[in-house]
Amino acid sequence: MPEPRAAVRKMDAYSPPTEGRRDALRLDFNENTVGCSNAVIECLKSTLTADALSIYPEYAEAKRELAEFFGVAEDEILFTNGTDEAIQVLINTYIDDGDEVVLLRPSYAMYRFYAQLAGAAISEVDFSADLSFPLERLLDAIRPSTRAILIANPNNPTGTGIDAASIEPILERAPNAAVLIDEAYFEFSGVTVLPRIAYHPNLFVSRTFSKVYGMAAMRFGCLFSQAGNVNFLHKAQSPYSVNTVAVLAARAAVRDRDYVRDYVCEALAAREIICNGLRDLAIRAYPSQANFILFKAGHRAIPVRDELRRRGVLVRDRSYEIPGAVRVTVGTRAQAHRFLEELRSIW
Numbered sequence: 083m084p085e086p087r088a089a090v091r092k093m094d095a096y097s098p099p100t101e102g103r104r105d106a107l108r109l110d111f112n113e114n115t116v117g118c119s120n121a122v123i124e125c126l127k128s129t130l131t132a133d134a135l136s137i138y139p140e141y142a143e144a145k146r147e148l149a150e151f152f153g154v155a156e157d158e159i160l161f162t163n164g165t166d167e168a169i170q171v172l173i174n175t176y177i178d179d180g181d182e183v184v185l186l187r188p189s190y191a192m193y194r195f196y197a198q199l200a201g202a203a204i205s206e207v208d209f210s211a212d213l214s215f216p217l218e219r220l221l222d223a224i225r226p227s228t229r230a231i232l233i234a235n236p237n238n239p240t241g242t243g244i245d246a247a248s249i250e251p252i253l254e255r256a257p258n259a260a261v262l263i264d265e266a267y268f269e270f271s272g273v274t275v276l277p278r279i280a281y282h283p284n285l286f287v288s289r290t291f292s293k294v295y296g297m298a299a300m301r302f303g304c305l306f307s308q309a310g311n312v313n314f315l316h317k318a319q320s321p322y323s324v325n326t327v328a329v330l331a332a333r334a335a336v337r338d339r340d341y342v343r344d345y346v347c348e349a350l351a352a353r354e355i356i357c358n359g360l361r362d363l364a365i366r367a368y369p370s371q372a373n374f375i376l377f378k379a380g381h382r383a384i385p386v387r388d389e390l391r392r393r394g395v396l397v398r399d400r401s402y403e404i405p406g407a408v409r410v411t412v413g414t415r416a417q418a419h420r421f422l423e424e425l426r427s428i429w
């Protein structure tokens with residue numbers, strides 16, 4: 083049997099618990115809970131011909147359209163197979179074995195995953211006890227040798243975020259590092275540093291179509307940075323990692339602006355309902371800028387998750403990283419009421 087690399091031997095296996103979710107109320111993965119825009123489905127029906135499927139993906143037209151949508155130049159955007167591939171390509175472009183990568187804890191698991199896989203020396207900065215962004219501690223952790231800093235804003239699973247201006251000192255403190263600001267939940271927070279790529283050669287911003295756009299199955303995302311950086315990212319990426327169906331779907335998705343606006347409106351109203359409902363039950367919830375809420379169920383975190391699952395409502399236990407914490411995705415107001423009703427009956 084061949085010997086795997088040391089970095090792989092040291093890693094725990096990661097297996098996302100994503101089987102058998104189809105018929106439940108899925109409030110466990112921060113997805114869109116009603117499905118993508120009809121415009122996406124209609125576009126796929128009309129453009130997915132045998133001919134279209136027989137040709138290797140072509141990206142030029144889609145790049146023009148999406149660059150315009152995001153307000154960047156065509157050479158400042160890289161299409162990726164979800165944000166996960168954006169993280170992987172960034173790490174593969176900038177991180178050698180033993181290089182220093184700074185992460186926050188707890189945060190999105192794939193930062194650690196790809197950094198570990200690359201053999202990086204990972205340094206983790208804990209979120210504050212109230213789960214607010216630990217800006218000062220993060221600045222203290224940055225050293226001249228830091229090669230990458232990966233930040234989700236707002237952060238998953240905490241739901242908390244940082245304002246755009248507060249990201250400036252991080253960029254200034256780490257001129258030799260690739261700083262990724264992962265804006266997977268941007269549409270819910272309204273906070274972005276995307277226009278700032280023009281001023282910061284070390285800034286990378288990612289967006290996903292897995293959340294508000296309801297296209298998690300498509301695996302489509304975008305990574306933005308200055309053109310010189312994007313050239314290098316291209317070199318480190320498989321040439322056809324984003325498939326034609328995802329590209330067609332993404333183009334249709336961004337054209338339906340009303341769909342996104344309406345879904346965000348609905349989710350923000352539902353978030354309010356869940357926050358109020360949790361308060362009525364005297365359950366502590368953390369302020370969220372995203373489409374999910376982290377709340378404290380204490381020693382009952384796992385039983386609460388299991389009991390809700392038995393009742394057809396899926397939520398995520400996060401007590402392995404924040405004691406007693408459970409994360410619930412916010413969808414529609416009706417789904418919020420259903421979640422609260424089930425929670426009340428078991429609380």
Ligand SMILES: Cc1ncc(COP(=O)(O)O)c(C=O)c1O
Binds near residue numbers: 301
């Ligand atoms: C912060 C953050 N980034 C990225 C992702 C995943 O994005 P994608 O589906 O585009 O790989 C998630 C999903 O939960 C997330 O929470």
